[in-house]
Amino acid sequence: MPENTPLLSVRDLSKTYQAASGPVEAIGSITFDVRPGELVCIVGPSGCGKTTLLKCLAGLLAPTSGSVTLDGAEVREPPKKMALVFQEYGRSLYPWLTVRDNVALPLKARGVPKAERQALVERAVEEVGLGHAMTTYPWQLSGGMQQRVAIARAVAYQPEILVMDEPFAAVDAQTRADLEDLVRRVWKDLGVTVLFVTHDIDESVYLGERVLVLSSSPTFVQEDLTVDLPAERDQLTTRALPRFTELRTHVYEQIQRAKRGEAVAATP
Amino acid sequence: MQLTDTVAGPGPGGVAPGDPAGTGPRAGGRRGARRPGGSAVLGGLGVVGFALTWEVVAWAQVVDPAYLPRFTTTAARLVTELGEPRFWSALGDTVVTWGVGLAIAVVAALVAGAVIGLVPFLRRATRSTVEFLRPIPSVAIIPLAVLVAGLSREAALVIVVYAPFWQVFIQVLYGIGDVDTVADDTARSFGLGRLQRLRHVVLPTALPYVITGFRLAASIALVLTITAELVIGNPGIGRQIDVYRSAPDAPGLYALVLVTGGLGLLVNLVTRLVERRVLHWHPSVRREAAA
Amino acid sequence: MSTVRRSLTSVGYAAGLPVLLVLAWALATRGTANLYYPAPSRVLDAFVSTWLAPATLTRDVLPSLGRFGIGVLLAITIGVVAGTAIGATPWLRALLEPMLEFFRAIPPVVLVPVLMLLLGIDDTMRLAVIVSGSVWPVLLNTIEGVRGTDPVLTDTSRSYRVRGALAYRYVVLPAASPQIMAGVRLCLSIGLILMVISEMFAASAGLGYQIVYFQRQYMIPEMWAGILLLGLIGVAVAAVFQLVERRVLHWYHGSREVARA
Numbered sequence: 102m103p104e105n106t107p108l109l110s111v112r113d114l115s116k117t118y119q120a121a122s123g124p125v126e127a128i129g130s131i132t133f134d135v136r137p138g139e140l141v142c143i144v145g146p147s148g149c150g151k152t153t154l155l156k157c158l159a160g161l162l163a164p165t166s167g168s169v170t171l172d173g174a175e176v177r178e179p180p181k182k183m184a185l186v187f188q189e190y191g192r193s194l195y196p197w198l199t200v201r202d203n204v205a206l207p208l209k210a211r212g213v214p215k216a217e218r219q220a221l222v223e224r225a226v227e228e229v230g231l232g233h234a235m236t237t238y239p240w241q242l243s244g245g246m247q248q249r250v251a252i253a254r255a256v257a258y259q260p261e262i263l264v265m266d267e268p269f270a271a272v273d274a275q276t277r278a279d280l281e282d283l284v285r286r287v288w289k290d291l292g293v294t295v296l297f298v299t300h301d302i303d304e305s306v307y308l309g310e311r312v313l314v315l316s317s318s319p320t321f322v323q324e325d326l327t328v329d330l331p332a333e334r335d336q337l338t339t340r341a342l343p344r345f346t347e348l349r350t351h352v353y354e355q356i357q358r359a360k361r362g363e364a365v366a367a368t369p
Numbered sequence: 370m371q372l373t374d375t376v377a378g379p380g381p382g383g384v385a386p387g388d389p390a391g392t393g394p395r396a397g398g399r400r401g402a403r404r405p406g407g408s409a410v411l412g413g414l415g416v417v418g419f420a421l422t423w424e425v426v427a428w429a430q431v432v433d434p435a436y437l438p439r440f441t442t443t444a445a446r447l448v449t450e451l452g453e454p455r456f457w458s459a460l461g462d463t464v465v466t467w468g469v470g471l472a473i474a475v476v477a478a479l480v481a482g483a484v485i486g487l488v489p490f491l492r493r494a495t496r497s498t499v500e501f502l503r504p505i506p507s508v509a510i511i512p513l514a515v516l517v518a519g520l521s522r523e524a525a526l527v528i529v530v531y532a533p534f535w536q537v538f539i540q541v542l543y544g545i546g547d548v549d550t551v552a553d554d555t556a557r558s559f560g561l562g563r564l565q566r567l568r569h570v571v572l573p574t575a576l577p578y579v580i581t582g583f584r585l586a587a588s589i590a591l592v593l594t595i596t597a598e599l600v601i602g603n604p605g606i607g608r609q610i611d612v613y614r615s616a617p618d619a620p621g622l623y624a625l626v627l628v629t630g631g632l633g634l635l636v637n638l639v640t641r642l643v644e645r646r647v648l649h650w651h652p653s654v655r656r657e658a659a660a
Numbered sequence: 661m662s663t664v665r666r667s668l669t670s671v672g673y674a675a676g677l678p679v680l681l682v683l684a685w686a687l688a689t690r691g692t693a694n695l696y697y698p699a700p701s702r703v704l705d706a707f708v709s710t711w712l713a714p715a716t717l718t719r720d721v722l723p724s725l726g727r728f729g730i731g732v733l734l735a736i737t738i739g740v741v742a743g744t745a746i747g748a749t750p751w752l753r754a755l756l757e758p759m760l761e762f763f764r765a766i767p768p769v770v771l772v773p774v775l776m777l778l779l780g781i782d783d784t785m786r787l788a789v790i791v792s793g794s795v796w797p798v799l800l801n802t803i804e805g806v807r808g809t810d811p812v813l814t815d816t817s818r819s820y821r822v823r824g825a826l827a828y829r830y831v832v833l834p835a836a837s838p839q840i841m842a843g844v845r846l847c848l849s850i851g852l853i854l855m856v857i858s859e860m861f862a863a864s865a866g867l868g869y870q871i872v873y874f875q876r877q878y879m880i881p882e883m884w885a886g887i888l889l890l891g892l893i894g895v896a897v898a899a900v901f902q903l904v905e906r907r908v909l910h911w912y913h914g915s916r917e918v919a920r921a
Contacts, residue, residue: 159819185819192812197834197911206830207820240915258820408754415755436777497674498681501891504898506853508868509890511860512875512883516696592767596853599769600860607770614773622777626770633765 107134108294109158109262114167115319116153127153129319130167135262140288140295142305144352145315145323146360151298154320155266158296159185172261181211184255188267190247194239194254200226201235204254211258225257226250228290229283245276249283256287262294263287270300278336281308285334302356306330306349307339314352316359324355438620446620447627456609463594463605463632466522470529471590475583478534482541487571492542503539507532507593511600522604525597532593533586540582544575580647584640591636595629606632698881707885716870724855724867725893727783731790732851736844739795743802743840744832753803764800768793768850769857776861786858786866794851801843805836838912841905848897856890 116128127150135141145151156162158169160179169176171183184207187193194203201222208218226232229249231242239247248268255263265284269277281304288295299305305312306328314324330344339345420440426432427439438446450456485491507528518524548571556566598607606625613621682700689699698706710716746752771792779785809832817823817831833840859868871886906913 156815161815161818179819179821181821183819185816187812187816189812192810193816195813195831195834196915197837198830206822206826210820210822210826238911238914240911240918254820408757411751411754412758415757415759418755419759432778493673494677498677500898501678501895504849504894505887505891506849506856506894508853508856508860509871509887509894512871513887516875516880516883588765592769595767596769596857599772600857610770610773614777617777619777622773626766626774629770630762630766633767634762637761637765 108137109135110170112168114164117165126319129321133322141311142309143298143313144305146317149315149317150320182261184258184260184263186251186255186265186268188270190251196240199236200250204257207258221257225253229253245272264296266298302349302352314355323359442620443623447624450624459606459609466525467591467594470526474530474533475537478537482538486542486545503535520602524601525603528597529590529593533590536586537582540578544578548574580644584644587636587640702881703884706881710882711889719865720870727787728855731787735791735795735847736798739798740802743799744806747803747806764796789858790851790854793854794847797843797846801839805839809835
């Protein structure tokens with residue numbers, strides 16, 4: 102793994118909205134790098150502009166200033182090498198398409214030949230454990246299964262980086278644990294880079310190899326923390342490790358400080 | 370949930386309140402970023418652009434000016450028309466026919482809808498007949514109405530009442546059908562009587578549907594009033610349009626067409642206001658906010 | 661056993677009232693010779709002998725239906741294409757919306773005299789009447805449907821670079837289809853009305869013309885039979901629409917049911 106060439110590079114990114122009451126600074130200035138093959142979690146207090154940040158990374162929203170670079174090229178429109186998983190699974194899947202067609206549509210748009218498309222779709226849907234549900238419609242599935250479909254769609258797209266926006270915020274606890282393990286497995290099996298945004302501190306520590314703690318708005322990176330937990334993680338044993346508890350307490354304190362607005366920028 | 374429906378649900382084909390299927394745009398899009406100021410300016414530009422295009426096309430005489438007068442000519446004619454007693458009596462006739470027709474349709478539909486809607490047996494027994502009668506185009510009965518009532522307001526009323534009646538009737542059935550069985554059972558378990566349940570459970574649920582039905586019915590009734598006047602020849606704006614057509618008096622014709630459009634907009638606006646007013650204090654509106 | 665019984669019951673419910681009504685009509689007109697309300701048997705006779713006669717069919721009924729079909733197809737096509745373009749372009753929408761609302765508020769029938777003046781009295785005018793009157797609900801509902809597309813879906817499509825024709829085919833149009841179909845429903849009933857009305861003015865053939873002709877000639881059973889035919893056409897159009905709608909929007913109805921449960 103080439104350690105020093107980042108896959109994704111965010112430099113002094115800021116975003117200011119023009120609201121009726123005047124300009125609102127959603128993101129102050131954010132700078133960070135993601136290296137190839139990393140699994141990075143971004144965690145921050147609610148309302149800190151996580152979704153805005155993601156939209157800027159994904160080329161869906163133009164930043165007010167600063168830049169986003171993916172694999173050496175500046176992001177100005179949704180990049181080919183990135184796949185997105187949204188929080189609102191119920192609204193990001195096309196309800197008029199079957200599971201198969203939902204996963205296949207982005208590939209069709211990319212011009213992947215039919216036979217190859219089918220193989221990719223089948224492999225991805227199998228990977229998330231929904232091989233039996235190919236011809237059902239998303240709304241016939243439970244919330245957790247719908248989010249699996251969204252993950253399958255992202256995986257089939259063969260991205261270099263997988264960006265997930267609080268994907269499990271709306272599912273129940275048991276489903277959530279399963280989906281977290283699915284993300285770890287996909288990351289390991291496919292060697293894809295993952296950027297995972299969450300407001301859940303435990304989740305960020307359990308999933309991530311690195312955790313970026315954001316301050317409250319106007320947002321900057323408050324801390325860049327390496328998670329030195331073993332690579333093999335397990336919902337029971339990992340979460341019971343003393344180191345896990347230390348890390349989550351640390352992140353928790355950082356978030357509390359961020360909420361109180363006491364934080365000092367970790368990177369000047 | 371129901372209140373933000375965009376399409377008639379399954380079953381009798383009613384229209385959920387707030388449904389844009391019948392008229393104008395939904396209040397407030399999901400994208401909140403619209404600037405009303407900017408779009409009002411653009412909309413005004415659109416109106417001016419339309420008038421200009423009309424003026425230029427007429428000026429260039431693409432069509433014989435006897436058939437397409439200029440916009441300015443038409444506008445001037447509209448102003449003179451507004452000064453004529455003839456115009457106002459025609460407008461009065463139209464409004465009376467519309468009002469009477471709408472009132473008859475709404476009252477009849479409320480009574481029939483309530484009786485049939487509340488009695489499951491009647492509801493089931495009348496379904497096929499309703500499904501057959503409702504899509505009959507109202508104009509099909511014009512000859513019959515003329516035959517029975519002559520070239521009169523009464524003949525026009527037959528047509529004006531027909532379609533709006535079904536519109537409201539279906540909405541009443543749909544509204545009563547939407548009553549939450551859990552709420553009804555709860556009310557029953559608390560020992561509420563038939564009348565009390567009607568007042569506290571059925572009415573609040575059905576009211577938004579009825580009001581929406583009323584709004585749609587008011588527009589349909591206006592269209593049919595003018596249609597009847599035009600086809601049957603009973604006094605009103607519609608007949609005046611036909612008089613100007615056969616004269617032929619193109620500026621007069623176009624001026625009155627503009628009047629009918631304005632009348633349609635006015636009815637839309639007023640009924641929408643009524644809808645908002647009535648549903649504003651109503652507890653069922655909370656569901657709309659929650660949806 | 662019980663399914664047989666259940667289906668018999670539902671047939672009974674469906675047929676009961678219509679049978680009773682026709683019987684009541686037959687009884688009320690028995691023996692009397694009321695000019696305006698002929699017995700159902702006479703209406704039925706007239707229906708077969710006039711409206712189903714080959715001459716009437718080819719001269720009046722089929723051309724009328726043809727104009728209706730072409731007219732509403734044109735209206736739907738124009739409405740969907742223009743509506744998609746306007747709905748997807750915010751400034752165009754803001755520019756045109758007040759004018760479109762005004763045009764929609766004009767009772768479609770007053771376009772008949774206008775178009776008679778502009779185009780003369782012929783089939784083109786009759787077709788133009790149908791199209792210009794029934795295009796508005798489709799157009800405005802399409803604009804509204806396209807505009808109301810869930811922003812999460814739009815973002816999803818953008819992020820996966822689904823765009824151009826593919827996006828219209830698989831995202832924009834399906835997303836707007838519930839609204840579009842509601843507009844189509846209105847378009848069909850307005851189109852049918854305008855087909856009849858356009859033939860009531862200065863025509864020499866057509867369904868609407870024939871009905872008025874029978875009324876003026878006091879051929880009352882024939883007139884009743886014509887009304888019956890129009891009713892049947894209305895019901896048939898509604899039935900076909902329902903079938904198509906169920907197919908096109910099966911996902912919509914399905915997801916609504918799930919959401920409601």
